[in-house]
Amino acid sequence: MGFMRKFILCFLIFFSIISIYKLIYPNPRNWYDHYRFLAQSFLQGRLDTPNLPTFYQDSLEYQGKKYLPFPPIPALVLAPIIAIRKNVTQQQVSIIIGAINAVLVFLLLKKFTIPTSALLLTVFFALGTVAFWSSVVGTTWYFAHNTALMFFLLSLIAFKNKKDFLSGLFLTFASLCRLPIFLGIVFYIFELRKQKGRLNKFIIGALLCVPIMFIYNWLRFGGIFHTGYIEVYKSYLGTAYSIFHNFGYLDIRNIPLHFFTFLFMPPLIKNGLITPSPYGMGILFITPLLLIALIPPFNKGLEKNLFRGSLAIALVDFLHYAQGWVQFGYRFLLDFLPFLLIILAIRFKPKKIYILLLVISVAANFWGVNWAIKLGW
Numbered sequence: 057m058g059f060m061r062k063f064i065l066c067f068l069i070f071f072s073i074i075s076i077y078k079l080i081y082p083n084p085r086n087w088y089d090h091y092r093f094l095a096q097s098f099l100q101g102r103l104d105t106p107n108l109p110t111f112y113q114d115s116l117e118y119q120g121k122k123y124l125p126f127p128p129i130p131a132l133v134l135a136p137i138i139a140i141r142k143n144v145t146q147q148q149v150s151i152i153i154g155a156i157n158a159v160l161v162f163l164l165l166k167k168f169t170i171p172t173s174a175l176l177l178t179v180f181f182a183l184g185t186v187a188f189w190s191s192v193v194g195t196t197w198y199f200a201h202n203t204a205l206m207f208f209l210l211s212l213i214a215f216k217n218k219k220d221f222l223s224g225l226f227l228t229f230a231s232l233c234r235l236p237i238f239l240g241i242v243f244y245i246f247e248l249r250k251q252k253g254r255l256n257k258f259i260i261g262a263l264l265c266v267p268i269m270f271i272y273n274w275l276r277f278g279g280i281f282h283t284g285y286i287e288v289y290k291s292y293l294g295t296a297y298s299i300f301h302n303f304g305y306l307d308i309r310n311i312p313l314h315f316f317t318f319l320f321m322p323p324l325i326k327n328g329l330i331t332p333s334p335y336g337m338g339i340l341f342i343t344p345l346l347l348i349a350l351i352p353p354f355n356k357g358l359e360k361n362l363f364r365g366s367l368a369i370a371l372v373d374f375l376h377y378a379q380g381w382v383q384f385g386y387r388f389l390l391d392f393l394p395f396l397l398i399i400l401a402i403r404f405k406p407k408k409i410y411i412l413l414l415v416i417s418v419a420a421n422f423w424g425v426n427w428a429i430k431l432g433w
Contacts, residue, residue: 066163331427
């Protein structure tokens with residue numbers, strides 16, 4: 057595929073996806089935009105968020121100041137945009153990043169399959185997975201997933217092109233959007249374990265996230281391991297935001313809740329209407345094509361290493377005290393979705409059963425996104 061043809065195709069993907077995202081949610085609520093307030097603080101040379109609305113969850117008081125527990129990269133992505141255009145909303149940036157992610161998925165997957173299959177799987181990613189709702193709603197938690205996805209995909213593209221330090225650096229950026237993604241380093245280590253030179257370059261880039269996060273924690277709370285997440289966890293205990301018994305912040309007893317939500321959580325049926333569940337919905341119902349990537353056995357080498365990377369990230373996500381609320385689909389899937397997409401690309405064939413599962417996935421997500429908007433999520 058020539059450069060000009062590739063450029064035109066990427067532009068068409070971006071334009072098509074962002075147009076669909078804008079069309080389906082033309083009047084977003086633009087609330088729960090924590091990162092916008094944090095970006096404004098960064099531009100003022102401060103790390104606290106004094107202007108954060110009082111009803112916003114996931115904040116904490118420390119020495120008389122209000123802070124967010126989240127890593128800094130999503131706000132740093134927003135900051136230069138806000139500096140140029142003060143009235144830009146988090147949701148507006150979210151749909152742009154979502155469309156960019158669709159292009160990046162195409163560029164990544166065409167390295168593992170034929171262009172036609174890569175294009176079909178790009179449509180699947182953008183319109184048939186939780187990436188769809190994540191992009192169009194753009195609230196804080198989803199915005200973090202979107203920016204993390206962007207850097208994670210860039211890391212995998214750079215890795216495939218043997219740009220190992222750059223790949224590690226992008227993994228650092230992804231991890232400083234969503235901390236569990238750092239565990240994806242397992243994939244890279246297994247892939248490069250027999251290539252010490254490449255592995256060392258990658259590790260140098262990837263480990264930069266550790267001192268950056270430590271310094272960020274120290275500047276906020278005076279301790280390198282103090283993120284603020286424990287305080288936020290305690291604020292949720294006994295509230296409506298957790299539907300099962302509260303176990304520990306990261307607790308092995310939380311795994312069944314996440315596993316059920318990820319795979320099997322059904323929609324709600326009330327007054328004769330079938331609506332998405334605010335607790336999440338399993339991929340069996342809304343993203344069935346992805347099940348192909350989860351069927352063992354996994355071939356030795358790339359497939360097995362991709363699954364190992366997915367499992368490492370999923371494990372820490374599954375330990376989390378809550379499965380995500382309110383959400384369409386299971387948003388934590390986005391943390392390890394790039395690995396599963398590559399497995400899917402390796403296995404995907406443009407035949408009837410796969411196309412049918414793709415169509416079902418896209419239809420289910422259009423249904424869910426429309427309902428989520430109506431329900432005020």
